[in-house]
Amino acid sequence: MSVLIFVELDEGKLKKSSQEAIFYGAKVAEMTGTTATAITVGQADETELATAGRFGATKVLHAGDAKLNEPNGMAYATVVAAAAQQEGSTIVVLAKSSLADAMTARLAGKLKAGLAANVIELPNLSNGFVVKSSIYTGKAFAYNELKAPVKILAIKKNTITPEETDATATVQSFAPALNDSDFVISVKSTEKATGDVLLPEADLVVSAGRGLKGPENWGVVEDLAHALHAATACSKPVSDLDWRPHHEHVGQTGIKVSPNLYIACGISGAIQHLAGVNSSKVIVVINKDADAPFFKSADYGIVGDVFEVLPRLTAAVKAL
Amino acid sequence: MKILVCVTSVPDTTTKITFTDNNTKLNKAGVTFITGPYDDYALARAVELKEQAGGTVTVLNVGGADAEPVIRKCLAIGADDAVRVNAEPTDAYFVAEQIAAVAKDASYDLILMGRESIDYNGGQVHGIVAEMLGLPSISPVMVLNIDGDTAKITREIEGGKEEIEAKLPLVLGCQEPIAEWKIPNMRGIMTARTKPLKVVEPVANDQLTAVNHYELPAPRGAVKMIPADEAEKLIQLLHTEAKVI
Numbered sequence: 382m383s384v385l386i387f388v389e390l391d392e393g394k395l396k397k398s399s400q401e402a403i404f405y406g407a408k409v410a411e412m413t414g415t416t417a418t419a420i421t422v423g424q425a426d427e428t429e430l431a432t433a434g435r436f437g438a439t440k441v442l443h444a445g446d447a448k449l450n451e452p453n454g455m456a457y458a459t460v461v462a463a464a465a466q467q468e469g470s471t472i473v474v475l476a477k478s479s480l481a482d483a484m485t486a487r488l489a490g491k492l493k494a495g496l497a498a499n500v501i502e503l504p505n506l507s508n509g510f511v512v513k514s515s516i517y518t519g520k521a522f523a524y525n526e527l528k529a530p531v532k533i534l535a536i537k538k539n540t541i542t543p544e545e546t547d548a549t550a551t552v553q554s555f556a557p558a559l560n561d562s563d564f565v566i567s568v569k570s571t572e573k574a575t576g577d578v579l580l581p582e583a584d585l586v587v588s589a590g591r592g593l594k595g596p597e598n599w600g601v602v603e604d605l606a607h608a609l610h611a612a613t614a615c616s617k618p619v620s621d622l623d624w625r626p627h628h629e630h631v632g633q634t635g636i637k638v639s640p641n642l643y644i645a646c647g648i649s650g651a652i653q654h655l656a657g658v659n660s661s662k663v664i665v666v667i668n669k670d671a672d673a674p675f676f677k678s679a680d681y682g683i684v685g686d687v688f689e690v691l692p693r694l695t696a697a698v699k700a701l
Numbered sequence: 702m703k704i705l706v707c708v709t710s711v712p713d714t715t716t717k718i719t720f721t722d723n724n725t726k727l728n729k730a731g732v733t734f735i736t737g738p739y740d741d742y743a744l745a746r747a748v749e750l751k752e753q754a755g756g757t758v759t760v761l762n763v764g765g766a767d768a769e770p771v772i773r774k775c776l777a778i779g780a781d782d783a784v785r786v787n788a789e790p791t792d793a794y795f796v797a798e799q800i801a802a803v804a805k806d807a808s809y810d811l812i813l814m815g816r817e818s819i820d821y822n823g824g825q826v827h828g829i830v831a832e833m834l835g836l837p838s839i840s841p842v843m844v845l846n847i848d849g850d851t852a853k854i855t856r857e858i859e860g861g862k863e864e865i866e867a868k869l870p871l872v873l874g875c876q877e878p879i880a881e882w883k884i885p886n887m888r889g890i891m892t893a894r895t896k897p898l899k900v901v902e903p904v905a906n907d908q909l910t911a912v913n914h915y916e917l918p919a920p921r922g923a924v925k926m927i928p929a930d931e932a933e934k935l936i937q938l939l940h941t942e943a944k945v946i
């Protein structure tokens with residue numbers, strides 16, 4: 382019996398959201414009187430995997446079969462289900478992500494699991510197994526009782542702050558039988574921005590809307606984002622107009638983010654936009670219209686022209 | 702080509718969510734229900750594929766009779782017929798089980814749905830359905846083209862996208878910009894009234910999860926305004942007061 386945590390790496394390093402998931406999983410293990418085992422899939426460096434111990438995992442299973450190097454939710458679900466069986470795990474924890482979502486959906490089917498997505502707190506075990514999750518795209522919360530014998534908790538990013546120790550985890554290779562049927566989909570090519578801060582993982586986000594007038598004006602947004610080491614994001618019309626790539630679009634129908642700081646520049650603050658960003662810890666709004674609805678949801682606001690305000694903010698960040 | 706499109710009936714995206722009965726039920730008073738926005742994209746692409754290559758589009762909803770206006774709108778947009786599984790959806794597994802039961806013997810080439818519903822945001826139904834039917838699943842799909850029995854797909858990943866090929870049949874979770882949303886025209890609305898809408902009873906199910914109660918987020922404090930000509934002060938406040946940079 383151990384709590385199993387699905388862990389992802391980005392450019393060889395444990396993803397921040399996976400560190401959060403390990404910490405969360407280890408806390409759940411403590412609460413249920415067991416240990417935390419991480420499982421990771423595909424090419425990975427053992428020394429890096431051992432750092433899962435810093436967040437509370439005692440063991441890491443590494444399914445390093447080369448067939449698994451390509452992200453594949455179906456095959457990963459087969460691996461995680463096999464790991465759950467080996468470890469006797471009835472609780473599986475992971476951080477929500479594009480890959481994890483594809484994996485979790487299949488895993489829930491395989492294990493006939495009770496699943497809570499967008500979990501934002503540790504479970505309450507005083508009366509059943511109850512977890513709080515964010516629903517209606519951040520407009521409300523639900524207290525979900527997971528009644529099934531197997532439970533999957535998909536943790537919303539940036540809602541759990543891990544504490545670190547200097548412990549290391551033991552790394553074991555794991556080679557479950559793979560299903561041929563999991564490899565019928567072939568990835569022909571991948572296009573991925575490198576070097577930039579990934580939006581779903583970011584602590585700080587600088588986001589801009591139609592107020593920027595055109596893609597050629599994004600320099601002021603990028604300059605501030607670079608100075609802050611922040612990710613860039615945008616409103617839906619901006620990605621619909623192809624000013625910015627779709628993976629930067631936040632909101633009800635886009636990516637949901639919960640960074641420590643969300644700076645909205647030239648965005649009106651429509652309810653559908655707010656839905657994807659309202660769990661940010663601090664919201665800053667810069668808009669030339671003093672009546673823009675976004676100010677009602679902001680912690681700090683500046684009524685002003687983004688083209689004048691943003692360069693001043695960038696200079697002030699550099700002077701810090 | 703035989704396509705099944707699974708749609709949710711969800712509160713309009715501008716709805717302010719509130720609860721009744723001691724925070725145990727959604728307050729439906731004054732709420733307009735719409736097709737899940739992601740499901741709308743799936744439906745629009747299904748109708749386009751049918752127009753290009755022929756075939757049928759069936760809409761499926763797991764829900765009470767109050768979901769029928771949403772289903773009729775899908776018929777007006779171009780689906781040929783509809784199935785409603787007469788049950789209040791309780792969780793993703795339950796919904797998936799109902800969809801799988803309908804789809805089991807019907808040999809659909811494509812089962813399309815939104816990448817997630819905008820009420821519970823679980824994003825799980827497509828994967829569970831696929832697992833139950835022993836089919837491959839891909840999500841979130843931004844581009845879908847069919848060439849013979851091969852689907853050419855663009856999937857969004859964090860910070861980018863992936864080009865994928867897979868053989869039909871497939872279960873896909875869809876999102877924009879897979880198609881332009883379609884708005885029903887008068888003719889569509891008229892013909893929708895006569896299109897078949899079959900109501901079937903749910904298959905038995907163990908309840909795996911239950912929501913005990915709901916809660917609303919605490920309101921944010923008042924906004925602190927900073928004059929534009931003192932914009933630098935914002936950075937100081939974020940550093941010293943909010944401590945986020």
Ligand SMILES: Cc1cc2nc3c(=O)[nH]c(=O)nc-3n(C[C@H](O)[C@H](O)[C@H](O)COP(=O)(O)OP(=O)(O)OC[C@H]3O[C@@H](n4cnc5c(N)ncnc54)[C@H](O)[C@@H]3O)c2cc1C
Binds near residue numbers: 630650667670
């Ligand atoms: C079903 C559905 C789902 C949706 N999902 C999403 C979603 O996921 N995400 C999303 O963002 N939207 C979504 N929308 C769209 C949403 O309703 C708004 O249309 C959108 O958020 C508006 O984007 P915007 O604020 O960039 O543009 P606008 O509403 O055009 O606002 C631009 C703002 O910029 C300000 N401005 C202009 N020039 C300047 C300047 N020089 N300096 C400072 N400020 C300036 C203006 O005062 C204005 O407030 C959805 C809509 C629907 C119907």
